[in-house]
Amino acid sequence: MNTQQTSLASTGLHAPAANVTTTNTNTSVTANATSSTNTCAAANSTASTSVNTSATEQGNRDNTLNVTGPLHSGRSLSQGVDLKIKSKIWAEEYLDLGQLLFKSKIAKLQAVQGEDNSISFVQKEEKSYFKSMQQWTTAFHVFVAIYCEKLPMESPGLMKYMATIQKLSEDVGTKAALHYDEQFRLWRSENPNIMPWGKLNQELHSEALQMGLKSRLNADPTLKKQNQLFRAQQSKKGVCFSWNNNAGKCLRPNCNFQHVCRNCHGPHPRKLCKASSDTQKSNVQQRSKSEPTSAKNDKSK
Structure with a gap:
C-alpha cells in the first residue's frame, strides 16, 4: 500500500497539478486577449463617434451658411429700379440718369392719335434736371x-x-x-468700342471748357463788357470791302464776310453812312477854323 501510494504520489498527484497550472495560464491569456480586444473595439467606437460628431457639426455649419447667406447685409443701390431701365443700361443704350434718382416721380400720360384715328395714352418721358453735382453723383453711383x-x-x-x-x-x-x-454717353451708345469710360474725349472736353468759360464771362459784368469790346474789334476785321465799295453789291459768290458798314456796322454800305458824312463835315470845319488868317486872305485874293 505504501509503495502504491508513493508511486501514485510521484506520478499521479503531480500530473493533475500541472494541468491546473496550464489551465490557469490559458485562462489568463484568453482574458488578456479579450480585454485587449474589447479595449480596441471601445477605442474604435469612440473614434468613430468622434468622426461622426465632427462630420455632423460640419454639416450643420454648411447648412447654416446656405440658409443665412453672406455674413454682411444691406440694401442694394439698384433697389427699386425697374428691370427695363436695367436692361437699357446693360445694352449700352442712352439713359437719362435722372430716372435713377427720381424713381418715385409720378409718370405723366399723353394722348397719341393713331393712323386709324384711335386715341391711346402713352407715358410721357420728361427729362430730369439735376440741381447740383451731388445729385448727379448719387444717380451715377446707382x-x-x-x-x-x-x-x-x-x-x-x-x-x-x-x-x-x-x-x-x-x-x-x-x-x-x-x-x-x-454727349459722351450719347456718343458711346452708338459705338461703345470707340468711347471707353476711362479715356478723356478731347473734342467734348473742349466744348465743355468753352461753354463753362462763356457762362462765367456772361455772369461777370466787367468780363462781359470786355468780351463785347473784343467781339466788336473782331467784327471789324470781318467786314466785306466788296460790299462796302460797290454800293451794297458783293462780287464774291460765297462771301464769308459781314455785309455791314465798315464805319458804324449799320445795315448799309460805307458810302451811304450818315455817321461817316457827318464826321467828314466836322473835320472840314475844324480844318477851316485852324487855318491862319493870312492863308484865308491869300485865297480871297
Whole structure:
C-alpha cells in the first residue's frame, strides 16, 4: 500500500497539478486577449463617434451658411429700379440718369392719335434736371452698381469717368460738366468700342471748357463788357470791302464776310453812312477854323 501510494504520489498527484497550472495560464491569456480586444473595439467606437460628431457639426455649419447667406447685409443701390431701365443700361443704350434718382416721380400720360384715328395714352418721358453735382453723383453711383452687375471689369474706367465729370464741374461749372456727360454717353451708345469710360474725349472736353468759360464771362459784368469790346474789334476785321465799295453789291459768290458798314456796322454800305458824312463835315470845319488868317486872305485874293 505504501509503495502504491508513493508511486501514485510521484506520478499521479503531480500530473493533475500541472494541468491546473496550464489551465490557469490559458485562462489568463484568453482574458488578456479579450480585454485587449474589447479595449480596441471601445477605442474604435469612440473614434468613430468622434468622426461622426465632427462630420455632423460640419454639416450643420454648411447648412447654416446656405440658409443665412453672406455674413454682411444691406440694401442694394439698384433697389427699386425697374428691370427695363436695367436692361437699357446693360445694352449700352442712352439713359437719362435722372430716372435713377427720381424713381418715385409720378409718370405723366399723353394722348397719341393713331393712323386709324384711335386715341391711346402713352407715358410721357420728361427729362430730369439735376440741381447740383451731388445729385448727379448719387444717380451715377446707382448707374455704376447696375452696370457692374454684368461688367464688373469696367469699374476702374467708370470711376475715372466720374472723376473727370467732377473735375469739370469744379473748373468750369456743373452745366458744362453735365453737357460732357450727356454727349459722351450719347456718343458711346452708338459705338461703345470707340468711347471707353476711362479715356478723356478731347473734342467734348473742349466744348465743355468753352461753354463753362462763356457762362462765367456772361455772369461777370466787367468780363462781359470786355468780351463785347473784343467781339466788336473782331467784327471789324470781318467786314466785306466788296460790299462796302460797290454800293451794297458783293462780287464774291460765297462771301464769308459781314455785309455791314465798315464805319458804324449799320445795315448799309460805307458810302451811304450818315455817321461817316457827318464826321467828314466836322473835320472840314475844324480844318477851316485852324487855318491862319493870312492863308484865308491869300485865297480871297
